[in-house]
Amino acid sequence: GEDVEQSLFLSVREGDSSVINCTYTDSSSTYLYWYKQEPGAGLQLLTYIFSNMDMKQDQRLTVLLNKKDKHLSLRIADTQTGDSAIYFCAESIGNQFYFGTGTSLTVIP
Amino acid sequence: DTEVTQTPKHLVMGMTNKKSLKCEQHMGHRAMYWYKQKAKKPPELMFVYSYEKLSINESVPSRFSPECPNSSLLNLHLHALQPEDSALYLCASSQEIHREQYFGPGTRLTVT
Numbered sequence: 001g002e003d004v005e006q007s008l009f010l011s012v013r014e015g016d017s018s019v020i021n022c023t024y025t026d027s028s029s030t031y032l033y034w035y036k037q038e039p040g041a042g043l044q045l046l047t048y049i050f051s052n053m054d055m056k057q058d059q060r061l062t063v064l065l066n067k068k069d070k071h072l073s074l075r076i077a078d079t080q081t082g083d084s085a086i087y088f089c090a091e092s093i094g095n096q097f098y099f100g101t102g103t104s105l106t107v108i109p
Numbered sequence: 110d111t112e113v114t115q116t117p118k119h120l121v122m123g124m125t126n127k128k129s130l131k132c133e134q135h136m137g138h139r140a141m142y143w144y145k146q147k148a149k150k151p152p153e154l155m156f157v158y159s160y161e162k163l164s165i166n167e168s169v170p171s172r173f174s175p176e177c178p179n180s181s182l183l184n185l186h187l188h189a190l191q192p193e194d195s196a197l198y199l200c201a202s203s204q205e206i207h208r209e210q211y212f213g214p215g216t217r218l219t220v221t
Contacts, residue, residue, distance in 0.1 A: 086149070
C-alpha cells in the first residue's frame with residue numbers, strides 16, 4: 001500500500017484535455033482520491049472514488065479506475081491556466097492513507 | 110462548510126524557542142491529522158487523532174508534541190527544533206479516520 005506512483009511532470013496547452021495517471025500496488029484500497037495543491041497552499045480535495053466503482057464524473061473531472069491493473073487516472077477537460085498545480089493521488093487502506101509522489105501540471109496559454 | 114483553519118500562516122523560530130501551531134475545524138469531524146510537507150514532495154503523516162485520542166504517531170521526534178483539547182481543535186507544540194524541521198505543516202480533518210481528508214492552508218515554518 002505504500003507504493004503509489006505518478007509521473008513527475010505534465011504539460012498541456014490551454015483548452016486541451018489533461019490526463020494524470022497513478023499506479024498503486026495494494027488491491028485492498030477502500031477509497032482512492034485526487035488532491036490539487038497550488039503553490040504555497042494546502043491540499044484541495046478534488047474528487048474521490050470508491051474502490052468498487054470504475055468511473056466517476058464531476059463537471060470537468062473524470063476519474064477512471066482499473067482495478068485489474070491497479071491504475072487510477074484523472075482527466076481534466078478544457079484545461080485552464082488555473083489548473084496549473086501539483087496533483088496527488090491517494091489511497092486509503094483500513095486505517096492507513098498513502099499519497100502518490102505528485103504530478104506537476106503546467107498549462108501553456 | 111468544508112474549511113479547516115490554521116494559525117499562524119508563517120512562523121520563524123530559533124532552535125531554542127517554544128511555539129505552537131493551531132488548527133480548527135467546525136465540520137463535526139472526529140479525526141484530525143498533522144502532516145509535514147517538504148517542497149514538491151507528498152505530505153508525510155505525523156499524528157492522527159480519532160475521537161480526541163492519539164491514534165497514530167508515526168515515529169515523530171519528541172520535539173513535536175500534539176494535543177487535542179476538544180473535537181474541533183488540534184495543536185502542535187514545538188520545542189528545540191532543528192533547521193531540517195523547516196517545512197509546511199498541514200492540518201487535516203475527516204469524518205472518520207482515513208475517509209476523505211480536508212486540509213487547512215498550512216503553516217510555513219522556518220527554523221533558524
